[in-house]
Amino acid sequence: MIYRNSELARNIDWTPHRNQGAGEIVRQFLAGESDLLELASARTSAVRVLTRFLENSAGSPLMVERARSGELLVRAGLLDEALLVTGRTATVLAGYLDEELVLMQDRFDMTVRQHIAW
Numbered sequence: 001m002i003y004r005n006s007e008l009a010r011n012i013d014w015t016p017h018r019n020q021g022a023g024e025i026v027r028q029f030l031a032g033e034s035d036l037l038e039l040a041s042a043r044t045s046a047v048r049v050l051t052r053f054l055e056n057s058a059g060s061p062l063m064v065e066r067a068r069s070g071e072l073l074v075r076a077g078l079l080d081e082a083l084l085v086t087g088r089t090a091t092v093l094a095g096y097l098d099e100e101l102v103l104m105q106d107r108f109d110m111t112v113r114q115h116i117a118w
Contacts, residue, residue, distance in 0.1 A: 003084040004049045009073050014065035017072075019097050023062030026074050029093055030054060030083075049083075056081050064097065072097075 003009075019025065034050035057076030065073040072085040072093055085093055095101070 001086050002046065002049060002089060003086070004053055005080070005082055006084045009082060009084045012067045012069070012071060012073070014067060014073055017064040017066050017097060019064075019099075022064035022097050023074075025096055026062055026064055026072075026093065027054070027057075029096055030074075053081055053083055066094070070094065 030050055031054060034047060034054065037047045037050070053076070057079060060077035060079055060081075063075045063077070065075070067073070070086075070090050072090050074083040074085065076082070
């Protein structure tokens with residue numbers, strides 16, 4: 001799941017992600033996810049959340065942080081914009097960030113769950 005500007009993120013200890021290109025990897029991932037949800041004709045809050053975050057953070061560097069429990073936090077520069085990424089979505093995104101193999105089935109399952117859940 002992806003939560004925009006969630007208070008839940010304040011209760012988690014975060015460590016900066018070690019991948020220097022993490023911000024751009026996340027930006028591309030989120031843009032792709034937004035496109036997939038739109039292609040699926042998902043008229044859910046997921047599309048609005050992703051679109052709003054991407055529009056508001058355009059031109060700002062994205063900082064990516066990771067929790068020991070696997071969640072990811074994406075902050076847009078000095079703006080008051082952040083996404084908390086949890087569950088299967090965080091696992092799949094972490095695979096991209098860590099340059100690990102990401103199975104298409106895992107990516108598909110993640111997108112389908114977001115489409116249904118949101």
